[in-house]
Amino acid sequence: MNGKAELRADRSSEPKTRLDRDSIVEAGLRLAARPGAISISVRELGADLGADPTAIYRHFRSKESLMQSLLDRLFLETLSELTTPPADWKGRLLQIAASTLDLFTRYPAIGVEAIVISTNGPSELEIVEIMLDAFSRAGLSDHEVVRHYALYSEHLLSSAAGIARARASNTDDSDDSVPWIDSPLLVDPERHPRIASLSPQLRALDSRDLFRLGAESIIESAERLGAEAKSTQ
Template sequence: MSTAASPGRRGGGERTSEARPRLDRERIIAAGLALAATPGTTSISVRDLGERLGADPTAIYRHFRSKEHLMQALLDELIGRSVAEVTADPADWRERIRQLARATLRLFVHYPAVGVEATVLTTHGPGELDAVEVMLDAFSRAGLEGDDLVRHYALLASHVLSSAAGIARARGERGGTRADDDPSPWFEGPLLADPRRYPRIASVSTRLVELEDRDLFMLGVDAVIRSAEHAARG
């Protein structure tokens, strides 16, 4: 009787194929962010994520109920990282708001395939809750309460998330090697308009093409801060 080892086994019963790496939520999130940071990546597929992990894509669903649940986890991780960059003294509520906004924009631009999801997803995770707490605390220290407090939080959150997501999408589609915190033109190319039909545009066309996305983003943040100051004065 032959004693040769069966296919796929060595003597002693060892398997020749390497065991697939063990997956957990942390490893999947890390791989998802690495994929999102890859130049030219504007969306994340479970199939591509499985290839990066060296695992069957269906194994990801053992840790995340759906693709949406996965993207919520990735987005919440980015928001949590943004909060971690808020280091100003709590009494300096204006700077804390600016730090949170700048960090959110930088991270969304670096991980555009995740950042764009901020316009459609609410994570309900610890990162999002920490961000809400930072904003509410800042506006409370500004002297706001009640409806004014809630409305200014909502206004800031809406501006930061939607604007940062829009900038991330635009930069991701353009590609290039520009650093995450470098500004980009708000308009693509020259703004051509017949001055006879569009005299107002023609009169400021040079200034319009000089607008930069990051500056406009922070201008919106400062506008919310000024509104909070005005509301606090009564």
């Protein structure tokens, strides 16, 4: 038997990797959690699973479909961590925000996708329902419930995704900060005096603090409008 024939025989005797949606998603989570990873390729998934990358398309019709499933898996994690009771609608919304930021920064290659895709999966739909219910409990009209939900959701997803990308790009493991402005503010103080005078404060801003401030501001807006609506009834 020649060398090529022996190689073919060795390959044919190797156990075939059995793929299913769950095993592919688990591999995606592993790859997304790698330090500095801000994307996942089907080729990388195939290598991690010991399978031909094209086999993944037997379970997911496209790369976008795969990323939707991975993102919905993160939403499932958020749901599993949600312990605040529905009656505490403000605490419930803040816990969703904190969990979203934590998971997106833990799996940045998945979190960044939240800017461009919607999963329409069961976990995402459950979170939407929870948010709508929370803003309803604030006493808002249906119109304001929808507006505040949309604003809150947009803030959480886009801001957390941006922070996840910035954190993944930071190669300094000892520095956990995510500065809002990541470059020096070199301006002419005569032309831009306010920028020059406030430069230290601007440079000190951390994106995670702003993320939390934005979430709290939207919740405060809902609480204020809800109180006003109740006072007029």
